[in-house]
Amino acid sequence: MSRHEHEADAAAKDGGLDRRGFLRIAAGVAVGGAATASATAGQADPGLSQEVDAFLARYVERWLPLDTKASEAAWAAATDVTEAHTAAQVVANQAVNEVVGAPEVIADVTRFLAQKDKLGELQARQLEKIRLRAAEAPGTLPEVVKARTEAEARQSATQDGFVFTVKKADGKIENPSANKIDQVLINSKDLDERKLYWTASKEIGGPLREGVLKLRDLRNQVARKLGFDDFFALQVADYGMTVSQMVGLCDGIVADVKPLYLHLHTWAKHLLAKRYGADVPKGAIPAHWLPNRWGQNWPSLVEGVDMDAPFKGRPREFITEQAERFYTSIGFPKLPPSFWSKSDLYPADPKTGRKKNSHASAWHIDLRDDVRSLMSIEPDNQWFGTAHHELGHIYYYMSYSTPKVPYLLRAGANRAFHEGIGDLIGLASGQRPYLKQVGLLTPEAEKAPAVTFLLDTALDGASVVFLPWSAGVMTHFERDFYAGTIADDALNAGWWRHVRGFQGIEPPAARPETLCDAATKTHINDDPAQYYDYAIGTVLKFQLHDHIAREILKQDPRECNYFGNKKVGDFLRGILELGATRDWNAVLREATGEGLTARPLVAYFEPLLKWLETENKGRALGWPEPTEKS
Secondary structure (H helix, E strand, O other), rough: EEEEEEEOOHHHHOOOOOOOHHHHHHHHHOOOOOOOOOOOOOOOOOHHHHHHHHHHHHHHHHHHHHEEEEEEEEHHHHOOOOHHOOOHHHHHHHHHHHHHHOOOHHHHHHHHOOOHHHOOEEEEEEEEHHHHHHHHHOOOOHHHHHHHHHHHHHHHHHHHHHOEEEEEEOOOOOOOOOHHHHHHHOOOOOOHHHHHHHHHHHHOOOHHHHHHHHHHHHHHHHHOOOOOOOOHHHHHHHOOOOOOHHHHHHHHHHHHEEEHHHHHHHHHHHHHHHHHOOOOOOOOEEEOOOOOOOOOOOOOOOOOOOOHHHHHHOOOOHHHHHHHHHHOOOOOOOOOOHHHHEEEEOOOOOOOOOOOOOOOOOEEEOOOEEEEEEEEOOOOHHHHOOOOHHHHHHHHHHHHHOOOOOHHHOOOHHHHHHHHHHHHHHHHHHHHHHHHHOOOHHHHHHHHHHHHHHHHHHHHHOOOEEEEEEHHHHHHHHHHHHHHOOOOHHHHHHHHHHHHHHHHHOOOOOOOOOOOOHHHOHHHEEEEEHHHHHHHHHHHHHHHHHHHHHHHHHOOOOOOOOOHHHHHHHHHHHHHHOOOOOOOOHHHHHHOOOOOOOHHHOOOHHHHHHHHHHOOOOOOOOOOOOOOOO
């Protein structure tokens, strides 16, 4: 199974691409089956090649049916949160772990990869996927693997079943949903109310604190068994990179957008001070001032254009149906009937008592044709973009589920490619020419200055404001957390050092170490050490969009329309249908003419930077540096 959650969109507030870590590791992001390699190494060994093909065939024959059962169990646990479903998920994943981490699998893969230069490229790629998966569940540590599986399940159940509590000034107790907390942070102008709900949103970190510490130790144990320094290093290895290389890449992304981020930060704190009738902060922005629990994006700061108006009165089914029409218009097939019958697209009815995972996600249950989505759609602009994003994952699944792509390589070119493609279509779905063509652009929105939309795009979703959070805070914290450089009794201190350093945000009051504010972010618990995927995906999105707009559509990247253009579909299909059969850098270079670069992203917002420089004239930029650097 492959599962991808939408992270940066406000409609999926916490959050996005949650692979449920180890519970889904055997069904994770780079799964597949066996196929004979088509590439031939310089010193090919026919006998060895045949032995590897036989090994891959046996592996898939044992693993794939169990993987599908585990996928179904994970789906049941996400769409109907009960102790029974959680227990069934544990059992299903333990069965998969026994296959993927079997000692004989580890021994054979190690032996084969020692002769990598004698193998074909597809063979070597499949073996490396098996090696990385075995490192998650080594059969040589059965008790540790079992303990981790159970701990992951308990952590997920604790997280999904947590009830927030707000004690109001009049003594009344409220148990708000996560959506209610988000709405207060988006809409309220009462700083006391905002602080109350923001503080309540962090209480979940208490019951999750000990669990995430235990999981860190268990994850590190399995990673080190196969020679990785720690669990973070194991996850980075899927890119063919070292930890220092990945952190360096992320630091470069943060540096590229910092000039624009500093101006957005300054503009935002002056706007918010005026909105709340408060003094402008001299440095960092108080966390409860921002319209997101983690400050990862800043929706609702741009006023004046109601993008929800065209959706009022429309049935909620329209959202996904229009997203499907977008894809079919550029040459992709219709979604299979099973997508509509098996997906869970709308909020759970409170009357039933059923609880479901609140994150928008896409699922590839059997790595063949069983594709599904989990959403909670309402007819509004945010869910319109989210649905386009989620179907990006679905069409990626469908494109590489062909005999040409081995099961083990039915995944994105790297993990970030899946997010990049989803975000790319999310960006395209918000372009005014597209909205106008499909009757979803009001006259008011059409007449609005272009800088208004650039500002909103920079602040919300997977864009400029998101990058210091994703490439900075999350990447550095998890790197430090798994390396053991943050003390167990100073998790909040370590967390807020990074938040202040990268985002220029500080808590409204001292944060107690009895809580763990990092663990309030679902990915820390169940999608660990992979958040840089979103940062890379964001950069990739703008790089692909720039190429499509300029080279295929011959249009301004800020005002373009993919809808109905089959050449756009051909370009995308050329990337999607490869799966993980090629080196991701080579795929990107062949598609766009250059390797990963933030240059198109920075260029996209050049008019906005000029506008902000005028708006911020005479204002001090930035915030004091943290006292301790990492």
